[in-house]
Amino acid sequence: MAARVAPPDAACMHTRAPRIGIVGAGVAGLQLALFLRQHGVETTIFTDRTPVQLLGSRLPSTVCRFAPTRDRERALGAEHWDDPALATNGVHFSITGAPLQFSGAFARAASFVDMRLYQATLLEDAANAGVRVVNGALHLSDVLVRAKQHDLLVIATGRGRLSDLFPRVEDRSPYAEPQRRLFAGLFNGIAHASQQTLSFAISPGHGEIFTAPFFTLTGLVSGILVEAIPGGDLEPLTHTRYADDPAGFETALIDALRVHAPMVFERIDRSAFALTGPLDLLQGAITPVVRAGFVEIKPGVFAQAIGDAHVLNDPIMGQGANAASFAARTLGEAILSGGPFDAQFCTHVEQRIWAYTRSVTEWSNASLQQPPPHVLHVFEAASNNSAIADAVVDSFGYPQRAWSVFGSPDGASAFVRSFESAAA
Amino acid sequence: MAARVAPPDAACMHTRAPRIGIVGAGVAGLQLALFLRQHGVETTIFTDRTPVQLLGSRLPSTVCRFAPTRDRERALGAEHWDDPALATNGVHFSITGAPLQFSGAFARAASFVDMRLYQATLLEDAANAGVRVVNGALHLSDVLVRAKQHDLLVIATGRGRLSDLFPRVEDRSPYAEPQRRLFAGLFNGIAHASQQTLSFAISPGHGEIFTAPFFTLTGLVSGILVEAIPGGDLEPLTHTRYADDPAGFETALIDALRVHAPMVFERIDRSAFALTGPLDLLQGAITPVVRAGFVEIKPGVFAQAIGDAHVLNDPIMGQGANAASFAARTLGEAILSGGPFDAQFCTHVEQRIWAYTRSVTEWSNASLQQPPPHVLHVFEAASNNSAIADAVVDSFGYPQRAWSVFGSPDGASAFVRSFESAAA
Numbered sequence: 001m002a003a004r005v006a007p008p009d010a011a012c013m014h015t016r017a018p019r020i021g022i023v024g025a026g027v028a029g030l031q032l033a034l035f036l037r038q039h040g041v042e043t044t045i046f047t048d049r050t051p052v053q054l055l056g057s058r059l060p061s062t063v064c065r066f067a068p069t070r071d072r073e074r075a076l077g078a079e080h081w082d083d084p085a086l087a088t089n090g091v092h093f094s095i096t097g098a099p100l101q102f103s104g105a106f107a108r109a110a111s112f113v114d115m116r117l118y119q120a121t122l123l124e125d126a127a128n129a130g131v132r133v134v135n136g137a138l139h140l141s142d143v144l145v146r147a148k149q150h151d152l153l154v155i156a157t158g159r160g161r162l163s164d165l166f167p168r169v170e171d172r173s174p175y176a177e178p179q180r181r182l183f184a185g186l187f188n189g190i191a192h193a194s195q196q197t198l199s200f201a202i203s204p205g206h207g208e209i210f211t212a213p214f215f216t217l218t219g220l221v222s223g224i225l226v227e228a229i230p231g232g233d234l235e236p237l238t239h240t241r242y243a244d245d246p247a248g249f250e251t252a253l254i255d256a257l258r259v260h261a262p263m264v265f266e267r268i269d270r271s272a273f274a275l276t277g278p279l280d281l282l283q284g285a286i287t288p289v290v291r292a293g294f295v296e297i298k299p300g301v302f303a304q305a306i307g308d309a310h311v312l313n314d315p316i317m318g319q320g321a322n323a324a325s326f327a328a329r330t331l332g333e334a335i336l337s338g339g340p341f342d343a344q345f346c347t348h349v350e351q352r353i354w355a356y357t358r359s360v361t362e363w364s365n366a367s368l369q370q371p372p373p374h375v376l377h378v379f380e381a382a383s384n385n386s387a388i389a390d391a392v393v394d395s396f397g398y399p400q401r402a403w404s405v406f407g408s409p410d411g412a413s414a415f416v417r418s419f420e421s422a423a424a
Numbered sequence: 425m426a427a428r429v430a431p432p433d434a435a436c437m438h439t440r441a442p443r444i445g446i447v448g449a450g451v452a453g454l455q456l457a458l459f460l461r462q463h464g465v466e467t468t469i470f471t472d473r474t475p476v477q478l479l480g481s482r483l484p485s486t487v488c489r490f491a492p493t494r495d496r497e498r499a500l501g502a503e504h505w506d507d508p509a510l511a512t513n514g515v516h517f518s519i520t521g522a523p524l525q526f527s528g529a530f531a532r533a534a535s536f537v538d539m540r541l542y543q544a545t546l547l548e549d550a551a552n553a554g555v556r557v558v559n560g561a562l563h564l565s566d567v568l569v570r571a572k573q574h575d576l577l578v579i580a581t582g583r584g585r586l587s588d589l590f591p592r593v594e595d596r597s598p599y600a601e602p603q604r605r606l607f608a609g610l611f612n613g614i615a616h617a618s619q620q621t622l623s624f625a626i627s628p629g630h631g632e633i634f635t636a637p638f639f640t641l642t643g644l645v646s647g648i649l650v651e652a653i654p655g656g657d658l659e660p661l662t663h664t665r666y667a668d669d670p671a672g673f674e675t676a677l678i679d680a681l682r683v684h685a686p687m688v689f690e691r692i693d694r695s696a697f698a699l700t701g702p703l704d705l706l707q708g709a710i711t712p713v714v715r716a717g718f719v720e721i722k723p724g725v726f727a728q729a730i731g732d733a734h735v736l737n738d739p740i741m742g743q744g745a746n747a748a749s750f751a752a753r754t755l756g757e758a759i760l761s762g763g764p765f766d767a768q769f770c771t772h773v774e775q776r777i778w779a780y781t782r783s784v785t786e787w788s789n790a791s792l793q794q795p796p797p798h799v800l801h802v803f804e805a806a807s808n809n810s811a812i813a814d815a816v817v818d819s820f821g822y823p824q825r826a827w828s829v830f831g832s833p834d835g836a837s838a839f840v841r842s843f844e845s846a847a848a
Binding site for chain 1: 475481548551559642695696698700703
């Protein structure tokens with residue numbers, strides 16, 4: 001690899017307003033584009049799909065946006081789904097087959113919005129705000145061409161294999177293969193839980209089932225995410241082809257819910273239960289990986305990775321949007337502070353992002369294993385004390401806080417004890 | 425009304441390139457915008473909904489686009505749904521309770537595409553082509569403001585009561601009230617007819633039922649349009665609230681199809697039959713009206729009406745998109761020929777458009793009455809002669825030709841005789 005040589009006009013480059021190119025229009029890319037534009041920065045976003053193409057595509061995820069992410073959206077003028085009737089107000093947690101369950105409330109509500117709708121809407125917002133939107137395929141060769149036209153290129157998508165630009169960081173990436181097989185789908189015919197809570201059911205040996213009110217193009221439906229342990233009862237849902245036998249698939253899913261998430265099963269109206277549409281279903285698996293946060297793509301021009309391009313986790317703790325939003329805001333503030341957008345700049349940004357996303361990664365990775373005794377101890381305490389239950393549930397929006405509780409026996413004990421002393 | 429005074433700079437105005445403002449992003453507005461932009465004319469389109477808002481809105485219609493309209497789309501680079509698997513290749517016509525039925529093929533296929541998807545896609549096309557797209561409510565006051573910024577304003581929407589700008593032409597508007605109550609919906613669970621034909625079932629005394637392959641955001645489904653004669657069996661479908669009892673509504677619709685469109689009923693898979701989504705249903709009624717084709721909205725600035733703003737028909741003959749597309753092309757070509765865009769220009773355009781849409785209006789209005797003997801004579805001839813059946817069906821794409829056949833006993837006789845002499 002050639003040694004880096006500062007271009008002769010480097011000083012000159014950064015006396016004028018910077019030009020930022022963002023590749024990818026997910027949570028990270030869109031929030032960064034809106035933030036930069038809000039502060040007058042000339043910003044281009046490159047995306048492979050228009051709003052119409054997004055809305056005609058397959059369900060990509062079942063993303064939860066917690067209060068801090070929603071705050072950042074509000075600051076960007078992108079609070080399109082603030083109606084309390086659409087909110088998710090808490091979590092009902094249960095371990096199937098065990099007498100352990102509790103419900104807790106978020107201090108401020110979370111929200112599940114179909115990412116196809118979210119991305120399409122924020123892409124329109126960005127265009128209306130003056131972000132230049134360029135549609136087209138996202139290939140590495142394009143990125144290299146675009147690098148010439150920007151002072152900093154931001155890679156905010158794992159699509160088109162662009163994340164391969166950034167080397168895997170081995171000591172932050174403990175898994176060589178997926179720990180769960182995934183099924184996600186949108187359904188009619190499930191009554192929403194009281195308080196519109198997210199149901200989080202752990203079925204030991206089989207996996208986890210998440211069910212929540214989910215806002216899509218046509219209104220509020222139910223989103224189901226099944227995290228299936230390979231070889232367990234739930235795994236067939238993650239690879240059986242729905243289109244081959246829709247009614248059979250729906251029956252198999254209902255049977256799985258009856259056994260592994262009985263609190264959700266009880267809310268099903270059998271006659272109305274159905275996938276909301278042929279594309280509203282996703283099957284797959286994710287190998288968690290942390291990559292280097294930046295790379296010099298040509299002498300003097302750097303690409304910074306944010307969101308999934310930088311840190312990709314299994315969705316088990318629902319932190320993807322939060323981490324992407326945090327990273328976008330962190331990078332956005334750094335850009336406003338000024339260049340040069342060199343290795344030092346990118347290193348600093350990566351470190352600030354990792355200070356947050358380390359908790360997300362370690363918590364998500366740990367949650368893919370059997371819960372250790374100190375985690376079960378916190379769950380038991382929550383099932384006996386509603387203040388603890390609320391605190392546990394609210395911590396889902398604050399992964400650093402959550403990981404300080406769940407990451408070690410000491411943290412768990414200190415957390416539970418803090419309520420004892422408060423009650424004393 | 426003030427007499428028209430030519431502005432002092434009228435000559436000067438039209439030596440530079442004209443600026444055209446189009447209010448409304450339906451078939452007429454979008455095709456005109458794309459056509460003008462293709463020829464380098466500075467064009468702005470005003471619309472009250474973004475692509476995302478369009479795709480999240482209620483089903484607006486079940487529009488058929490015949491071959492001449494599709495040709496014009498192809499010339500505009502807007503042929504997004506050309507896959508033959510999505511096409512409608514002919515019409516199966518029947519009179520329920522009578523031994524009269526025939527199938528005919530279009531010489532070139534027609535297409536039913538969800539107008540929400542169509543409009544959203546062509547709106548993106550227009551923006552990408554360099555049409556300026558302005559989003560916002562469409563009120564008369566806005567139109568007056570915008571008139572100052574354009575050399576010609578085109579009103580291409582009936583929304584926001586903008587069509588009220590154009591006086592009703594009494595002698596072209598025979599009806600004071602709707603002749604049909606309408607129900608339209610998109611459904612899963614109807615097998616497509618062989619050759620993917622449109623089923624056109626007349627049930628005497630009750631109305632007409634149209635069923636066709638229909639492409640929407642999620643794929644190919646079935647579109648049903650019920651044209652209910654007030655007081656007949658079909659009318660309850662046009663005002664019963666679906667949301668109050670979806671299963672009951674679907675049962676009532678199936679019952680209606682069994683009696684009034686048995687050829688469609690036979691293709692229903694009861695277990696899969698369902699509305700495709702909560703917004704994929706429309707109920708209403710239309711009073712057919714022809715309006716003046718233009719108005720002087722401020723001294724020297726004219727507004728030309730095209731599409732539904734000019735001529736609004738009951739959808740019984742499915743000619744709305746064709747008429748809108750024809751009008752857009754006609755006006756577009758006139759604009760390219762140059763201004764001034766004055767009363768003489770607008771009169772000339774209106775006359776050219778009416779030369780086509782007169783057939784659409786008279787044919788559609790006549791079809792709202794019981795078929796007279798000469799029409800039944802053509803249908804009988806078609807049921808006995810496949811060449812006549814094909815010619816009848818293909819004429820649906822060419823309303824002037826269709827009306828020359830169906831508009832008078834002489835035309836009908838001449839049409840049928842032309843096949844006898846060909847066979848002789």
